[in-house]
Amino acid sequence: MSFEIDVRARRGAVPVGARFAAGAGLTVLVGPSGAGKTSLLDMIAGLLRPEAGYVRVGGRTLFDAEQRIDLPPERRHAGYVFQDARLFPHRRVRANLLYGARNDTRLAEVADTLDIAHLLRRWPRTLSGGEVRRVAIGRALLSEPAFLLLDEPLSSLDPARREEAMRAIERVRDARLVPILMVTHDLREAERLGDRVIAVG
Numbered sequence: 001m002s003f004e005i006d007v008r009a010r011r012g013a014v015p016v017g018a019r020f021a022a023g024a025g026l027t028v029l030v031g032p033s034g035a036g037k038t039s040l041l042d043m044i045a046g047l048l049r050p051e052a053g054y055v056r057v058g059g060r061t062l063f064d065a066e067q068r069i070d071l072p073p074e075r076r077h078a079g080y081v082f083q084d085a086r087l088f089p090h091r092r093v094r095a096n097l098l099y100g101a102r103n104d105t106r107l108a109e110v111a112d113t114l115d116i117a118h119l120l121r122r123w124p125r126t127l128s129g130g131e132v133r134r135v136a137i138g139r140a141l142l143s144e145p146a147f148l149l150l151d152e153p154l155s156s157l158d159p160a161r162r163e164e165a166m167r168a169i170e171r172v173r174d175a176r177l178v179p180i181l182m183v184t185h186d187l188r189e190a191e192r193l194g195d196r197v198i199a200v201g
Contacts, residue, residue, distance in 0.1 A: 028194035035201020079145030130161030
């Protein structure tokens with residue numbers, strides 16, 4: 001199994017968590033806003049400590065409350081694409097993509113997969129919302145992650161940009177570069193993109 005997750009925590013007075021196992025490919029967690037989907041990704045990435053349970057990815061234990069294992073985020077090797085993308089405004093697209101990469105040997109491959117090769121010399125402020133999301137995914141992939149976490153990667157995009165981003169995610173999924181865990185509140189997105197869909201919340 002790529003993902004074996006059983007975690008529980010609280011955000012304020014609200015309990016959050018999930019329990020599931022999923023194989024390779026793209027797994028989509030779908031649920032309503034406020035169901036704790038982002039908190040779940042944060043627990044897997046090591047940004048939020050669960051109160052109980054475990055996180056295993058690719059057979060590797062990243063967190064286990066009983067065994068007192070809690071790897072820091074930098075040792076979990078997650079490629080995390082946040083909802084707001086977080087590109088560096090003072091770096092061109094090429095420099096954003098290579099931030100955290102060991103070298104540029106896979107730059108052309110990833111840029112081609114995401115159809116962003118023509119954007120390499122552009123500044124983030126000149127990109128559309130869909131282009132920003134694709135660059136953020138590319139930066140995560142070039143950091144050579146063990147797995148990829150996508151937090152509502154299609155939210156707040158107009159229909160045309162949403163379609164561009166969906167096609168890019170499909171290409172990454174089909175290339176089987178890394179196991180992917182994505183969260184969304186949109187069931188249509190989940191059914192189109194996911195190799196499997198798991199309801200949460």
